[in-house]
Amino acid sequence: MSATTTNSNGNGMVVEAKDVTKVYQMGRVEVRALDGVSLVIKQSEFVAIMGPSGSGKSTLLNLIGCLDRPTTGELHIAGTDIAKLSDRKLAQIRGKQIGFVFQTFNLIPRISALQNVLLPMSFVNTFSPSERVKRAQQILDTVGLGQRMKHFPNELSGGERQRVAIARALANNPSVILADEPTGNLDTKTGRSILELFKSLNQQGRTIVLVTHDPNVAANADRIVHVMDGRIQDETFNHAVTVARS
Numbered sequence: 001m002s003a004t005t006t007n008s009n010g011n012g013m014v015v016e017a018k019d020v021t022k023v024y025q026m027g028r029v030e031v032r033a034l035d036g037v038s039l040v041i042k043q044s045e046f047v048a049i050m051g052p053s054g055s056g057k058s059t060l061l062n063l064i065g066c067l068d069r070p071t072t073g074e075l076h077i078a079g080t081d082i083a084k085l086s087d088r089k090l091a092q093i094r095g096k097q098i099g100f101v102f103q104t105f106n107l108i109p110r111i112s113a114l115q116n117v118l119l120p121m122s123f124v125n126t127f128s129p130s131e132r133v134k135r136a137q138q139i140l141d142t143v144g145l146g147q148r149m150k151h152f153p154n155e156l157s158g159g160e161r162q163r164v165a166i167a168r169a170l171a172n173n174p175s176v177i178l179a180d181e182p183t184g185n186l187d188t189k190t191g192r193s194i195l196e197l198f199k200s201l202n203q204q205g206r207t208i209v210l211v212t213h214d215p216n217v218a219a220n221a222d223r224i225v226h227v228m229d230g231r232i233q234d235e236t237f238n239h240a241v242t243v244a245r246s
Helices: 057-064 087-097 113-123 129-142 158-170 188-203 239-245
Strands: 013-026 029-042 046-050 072-077 098-102 176-180 208-212 223-228 231-237
Touching (some): 013 057, 029 057, 029 231, 046 057, 046 188, 057 176, 057 208, 087 098, 113 129, 113 158, 129 158, 176 188, 188 208
Parallel strands (some): 046 208
Antiparallel strands (some): 013 029, 013 072, 223 231
16 A cells, blocks of 8 residues: 555645634633644654643644634645635545544444444545455555454454554545544553554655644654644754654
C-alpha cells in the first residue's frame, strides 16, 4: 500500500490557519476558545499540539478536522477554505481529507476489524467494492494485523484496537491524520508501539497532527506547538527527531 498522500495545495501545505478565532456563546457569556491562531502544517510533517485542559488545543483539532468552522479568520485544509462551506461540503472534506484516531478507539463492536476499516470507504466513491476489500486488507497488514482482520474489537487487545483505528483512519488516503491522545488508554509499552507506528507512517509520507498533554508523547514529533488560553505560545522543533529521520 502506498502511504504517500498528495492532497495538499500547490505549496505543500496541508493545513493553513490565518488569524483564526473560535467563539462559543454560553448563555449570555462569550467564550473565546481560540484567539487569533495562525499555523501552517506542511505535507509529511509530524506535529504535536500541547496544552493543558481548556487551552484550546481540542478546539483547534476540531477545526482542522472539519468538525466545526472558525468564527473568524481563514482555515485552509488541503487548499480549501472551510470557513464558508455548507455542512454537506464540510462532511465531504472531512471524509476524504481527514483521518481520525481517538483515545477511546471508537470502533463499532458488532463488526470485524476488516469491516471497521471498510466502513469509511463506503461513504466516498474513491474505490470500487473490490478495491475497498483489497485496500482494507493491505492497510491492516501494514499496521501488523494481517492475521487478526476477522476478529471483533472485543477479541483484540487495546493496542490492537488502536491499530485498527489507525488503519481505519488511513482508509480514504487522507491528507492528514489527526490523533487525539491516542495513547491515553494504553499502558506504557503498548503506547510506545503505537507511537512507533505513527513515526513509521510519517516516514512513509503521512502528515500527522497529534494532540497530547504528555511531553513524552509530544517528544516523538518533529515540531511541538504549545497552546495556552486560546493562543499559540511558542513552537519547539525537535531537531534530534528530524535528523534521525533524514
